[in-house]
Amino acid sequence: MPVSVRSFAKINIGLKIGPRREDGFHELLTAYQTIKLHDVVRVSLTRGSGIDIRCEDPRVPKDESNTCYRTVERAMRALKANGRVLVEIEKRLPVQGGLGAASSNAVATLLALERALKESLTQAQRLQIAAEVGSDLPLFLLGGTVLGESRGEQVYPLPDLPSMPCIVVTPNVGVSTPRAFAAWDQKLTAPDSSDRMSELGLRLSAWLSESYSGAPFRRGRRENPLLELVRAGIKNDFEEVVFPEYPELCEVKQALERASARYASLSGSGSTVYGLFASNEAARRAALKLQKQGWTAQVTATLTRHEYWKRFWM
Ligand code: C5P
Numbered sequence: 001m002p003v004s005v006r007s008f009a010k011i012n013i014g015l016k017i018g019p020r021r022e023d024g025f026h027e028l029l030t031a032y033q034t035i036k037l038h039d040v041v042r043v044s045l046t047r048g049s050g051i052d053i054r055c056e057d058p059r060v061p062k063d064e065s066n067t068c069y070r071t072v073e074r075a076m077r078a079l080k081a082n083g084r085v086l087v088e089i090e091k092r093l094p095v096q097g098g099l100g101a102a103s104s105n106a107v108a109t110l111l112a113l114e115r116a117l118k119e120s121l122t123q124a125q126r127l128q129i130a131a132e133v134g135s136d137l138p139l140f141l142l143g144g145t146v147l148g149e150s151r152g153e154q155v156y157p158l159p160d161l162p163s164m165p166c167i168v169v170t171p172n173v174g175v176s177t178p179r180a181f182a183a184w185d186q187k188l189t190a191p192d193s194s195d196r197m198s199e200l201g202l203r204l205s206a207w208l209s210e211s212y213s214g215a216p217f218r219r220g221r222r223e224n225p226l227l228e229l230v231r232a233g234i235k236n237d238f239e240e241v242v243f244p245e246y247p248e249l250c251e252v253k254q255a256l257e258r259a260s261a262r263y264a265s266l267s268g269s270g271s272t273v274y275g276l277f278a279s280n281e282a283a284r285r286a287a288l289k290l291q292k293q294g295w296t297a298q299v300t301a302t303l304t305r306h307e308y309w310k311r312f313w314m
Contacts, residue, residue, distance in 0.1 A: 002044035002088070003115045004314040007108035008303055009037045009099035010139060011166070011267040011274050014234020017184050018197040025135070025151040026181055029200055031158065031229060032100075032139040032146040034303040035166055035274075040090040040314070041068070041105055043112035048084035055089040059096075067106035067133050074129045075110055079119045094170040098268035100136045107140035111312075127155075136268075143312075144305025145229070147204070158208070160305045161229070165283035167261070168298045169252045169290060170272045175242055180269040183241035200234060227276065230263045238269045249273055252295060259286035276302075 010032045018027030051072050053062045064070065068087045076085070087109050093101035107130060114120055121129070123141070130137035135152035145158040207229055243250040249266060252273040256264035260282055261275030277283035283299050290297040303311075 002042040002086075003112040004040060004042045005108045005112045006311055006314060007039040007041045007089075007093075007101070007104045008034045008140070008143070008308060008312075009093050009101055009104060009168075010034050010136075011099065011168075011272070011302075012236060012265070013145075013230055014200075014265070015236045015238060015268070016197055016200045016234070017181070017237040020181075020185055021151075026184075027150065027197060028135075028148060028152045029197055029204070030148045030152060031204075031234065032136075032148050032155075033161075034140075034143050034146075034305075034308050035099075035168070036300045036303050037093060037099070037168060037298065039093050039101060039105055039108075041108040041112060042086075042088040042090075043109055043116050044086045044088075045083045045113075045116045046086065049082065050084050052084065052086045053089070054086065055091055057089075057091040057095060060089060060091060060102075067102045067137070068109040070133045071106040071110045071129060071137075072113060074132065075113055075121065078121060078125055078129065079114075079117060081117050081119060083117075085113060085116075094272065096174055097170045098175070098266065098270045098272040099168070099170075100140070100268065103134050103136035104140045106130070106133055107137055108312075142305065143303070143308030157305065158229075161302070163304055163307070164227075164302045165277040165280050166300050166302055167256065167275045167277065167283055167287050167290070168267075168272055168300055169256070169274070169295050171246075171248050171252060171295070173246050173248070173271045175246065175270040177269045180238050180242055183245075184237060187241060203234070227262055230276070236266045236268075239266045242266060242270050246271065252290075255290055255293060255295065256286065259289045261286065 013031040015030040131153040138155045139146045142157050144160045147156040253264045256275035264275040287297040287299045
């Protein structure tokens with residue numbers, strides 16, 4: 001019997017890009033937020049050896065470049081396990097869409113493989129394998145709202161924020177993440193970006209300390225804390241280099257804002273643009289409006305850490 005799991009997507013609630021490091025990666029500061037949209041991953045184990053990746057979507061690589069493949073290789077070695085591993089990916093999320101689908105698939109595979117083997121890695125081993133395979137993997141070992149630092153792989157669980165209705169639009173353009181980072185390097189000088197990183201760090205710590213202390217942000221009724229986080233002044237730096245190259249992504253953001261999104265932003269380096277809404281009704285109305293304008297808009301919601309783990313195993 002295969003072990004089946006839901007492999008949820010993420011959005012970035014703001015993303016600050018810092019200086020390029022000696023290893024070629026960039027310092028990052030971002031808040032990741034898992035959402036309900038997901039792929040399904042099935043892992044099974046048979047006699048023999050090797051790793052077999054299956055997915056009907058031709059854009060998903062089936063060889064050792066696949067994040068699931070690389071994760072299985074490392075996990076089998078760490079557990080000194082034998083057998084042939086079959087990973088089936090039922091693709092519903094966009095490929096290379098800024099929703100972290102490939103990273104999420106890899107973490108889903110790792111946890112399903114442990115269950116199939118009836119073996120357990122420690123959380124430290126899982127985090128290490130995840131970070132080796134890609135910067136966006138470790139967040140999926142936490143779920144919910146997650147602070148990402150360093151190159152994005154150092155993750156800290158943030159307070160679990162209530163779910164918010166969300167619309168996801170992924171226009172059919174492929175944005176290359178390394179190219180977007182390179183465009184950012186050309187735009188900004190390193191000392192500049194260090195200053196901006198520490199400024200955001202200060203704003204985030206102010207948000208966190210107020211969140212944990214329970215102090216009200218403003219008089220009267222508290223807003224959804226997710227919106228308060230957004231208003232800590234975080235925006236996605238990739239917008240500055242991706243929007244000029246792909247103006248339709250900026251158009252989607254503006255369309256979401258006009259359709260009453262409380263906050264709209266590019267996710268990661270795109271091409272997904274999302275909007276957060278005050279109510280399900282507002283999100284449904286906005287999706288209809290965007291669909292009439294010709295965009296493929298999906299209504300979903302952010303996923304708390306509690307719900308992430310409750311729904312993870314199928
Ligand atoms: O870690 P991941 O495989 O997702 O990174 C893909 C590419 O994105 C890297 O090879 C690098 O060019 C770029 N990157 C970066 N800084 C980061 C994360 C990724 O420059 N923090």
